Amino acid sequence: MENKFYITTPIYYVNDEPHIGHAYCSVIADILARYHRLFGDDVFFLTGTDEHGQKVAEAAAESNRTPQQHCDLMVKRFQKVWEKLNLSHDDFIRTTEQRHKIIVQEILRKLWEAGEIYEDEYEGWYCVPEERFWTEKDLDDGNCPSCGREVQRLTEKNYFFRMGKYQDWLIDHIKTHPRFILPESRKNEILGFLAKPLGDLCISRPVERLAWGIPLPFDEKFVTYVWFDALFNYYTMKNSSPTSGLTLFSITILRRFPWEMISGPPAFI
Ligand SMILES: [Zn+2]
Secondary structure (H helix, E strand, O other): OOOEEEEEOOOEEOOOOOOHHHHHHHHHHHHHHHHHHHOOOEEEEEEEEEOOOHHHHHHHHHOOOOHHHHHHHHHHHHHHHHHHOOOOOOEEEEOOOHHHHHHHHHHHHHHHHOOOEEEEEEEEEEEOOOOEEEOHHHOEOOEOOOOOOEOEEEEEEEEEEOOHHHHHHHHHHHHHOOOOOOOHHHHHHHHHHOOOOOOOEEOEEEOOOOOOOOEEOOEEEEEEOHHHHHHHHHHHOOOOOOOEEEEOOOHHHHHHOOOHHHHOOOOEO
């Protein structure tokens, strides 16, 4: 049987210029794509850009542009570099494209109808640069435990995905699929993380605080948050069922949200 090999880079965040880290990861993906093509595999190599969120909105405001103008400008820079590096990707996805938004909204609607998403009050400590909430016990000396910066106290209505109920399934999946997370050391790190209760995932932001995102199909006063937007690019562009695949990720992404592992192709680096 012909091997359908699906490979993706992470999609890159356009709040700033492309740098050597982006190029490093993309070149690795390109080498793997070319290697598989040499052996006659049916390869689909995807890369792209993550364009919503607070940091993009802020970067746009600083340069007196609309977020869309800012993204259009930054994306060209990424595409130019990829051209110079002669990358052989088959598609380039932008999360502001209609083809992506439609599928994200469809997934959100289905999960809402199935009761997998619910509304609740959220109160916590918020790290603005990283766009995420922390609980009191997470804080490191009163500051963000991830980046060390100051946090703000915030309470707001939001929507949550029932991620906690998938914890056992996720642990079991990782243990029974030894190549799901590579290398081994990272797999063990994530399993260690999953030994603690996972909790549910806040998937929205109120438009009044963040307008630059994909609106929730069941409440237009909210946009969805990065993990229900950017994450789904790997799914929206998967045009057929691959028999094998690889998604390259930085450990920072992997460590921050084990949820990443639920919907991606089978392996991470
Ligand atoms: Zn932080």
